[in-house]
Amino acid sequence: MHHRDKVLIVDDEQAIVELMGLYLKSDYDVIPAYSGQEALDKVKAEKPDIILLDVMMPDMNGYEVCRVLKTSVETQFLPVVMVTALSGKDDRIKGIEVGADEFLGKPVNRLELVTRVKSLLRIKHLQDKVLAERNEAMNYLDIAGFVVFVLDGDMKINLVNRKGNEVLGYDEFELIGHDFVKFLVPEEKCTELQDELTKIISGESEPPEFAEHVVLAKDGKEIPMRWYDVVLMDDDGEITGILRSGEDLSKFE
The missing domain is CATH 3.40.50.2300 (Response regulator)
Structure with a gap:
């Protein structure tokens, strides 16, 4: 019909x-x-x-x-x-x-x-x-077990996959719009990570092969993660944000 x-x-x-x-x-x-x-x-x-x-x-x-x-x-x-x-x-x-x-x-x-x-x-x-199509791709990433965040140029969270919400203990849309660094990273680590991500978004530096830092779950627990960053670009080649995929290292402890 x-x-x-x-x-x-x-x-x-x-x-x-x-x-x-x-x-x-x-x-x-x-x-x-x-x-x-x-x-x-x-x-x-x-x-x-x-x-x-x-x-x-x-x-x-x-x-x-x-x-x-x-x-x-x-x-x-x-x-x-x-x-x-x-x-x-x-x-x-x-x-x-x-x-x-x-x-x-x-x-x-x-x-x-x-x-x-x-x-x-x-x-x-x-x-x-x-x-x-995006949701289908995110489902594949969920199956692979990776936490995925899409950040805009101001480091605000535009998207987080199901695995990310599950690992951090948030509801589906609860993290959207929050500043990734200020909301999810321990205060003593904020400045360092913010500087690193700012340089990547501005094009001043390339993303590293990987980076390791903890994030805070909703209950305050620190979760060690290994992050892989990829810059996102528009049709003109301008950087618009970062895709961060993370592996939960606590499962190996």
Whole structure:
């Protein structure tokens, strides 16, 4: 059976929800919501593929809903289209600041609506494919028994595999966004390791063959690790971060 994407339409005016639903229902499964809180509840329950979100709503406005979605690891890549009668530059900037992916003016033009939804869903499907391939690669690393971290240019944790969470005692998304050195390395070792990683990220030095240092588990226990670092680069060859794979040495003690 052909998969139909789900479109969550959020507006406190029922007529607008029904009109946009009429434009889209031949190609998508349409989910209505009439308030900001109902929208967040529907996101959890229905797992939509895209959201059309009104800005001016009485209980929780569209900016607040968008901010909640874009600051959650589980929904940060969910496309959000702000649908608004507001046309000021400041209103659009505010939408961009909270993470909106697109904007549509009211009254909604049918062709523009269909085109924007189709375009954003195409991008989402590509992102989903990349994430699925990444997760498959991470599963191989889990099987191999290595702890894996991806750090950005500021040494913030962007990704940690299942084995990493398991060894350190954290829940799935608990480490995301934390500074690797400041959060996981004993204070007396922080400065030295920060200097070493900074030189690697800046391109000043190459990663060593391996490095050994302890990390702190959630319960405060020090776990000795052997680390293998690989620099990550963008399409222009600029260093964007580090992939750190670590072997738990305590199992050999």
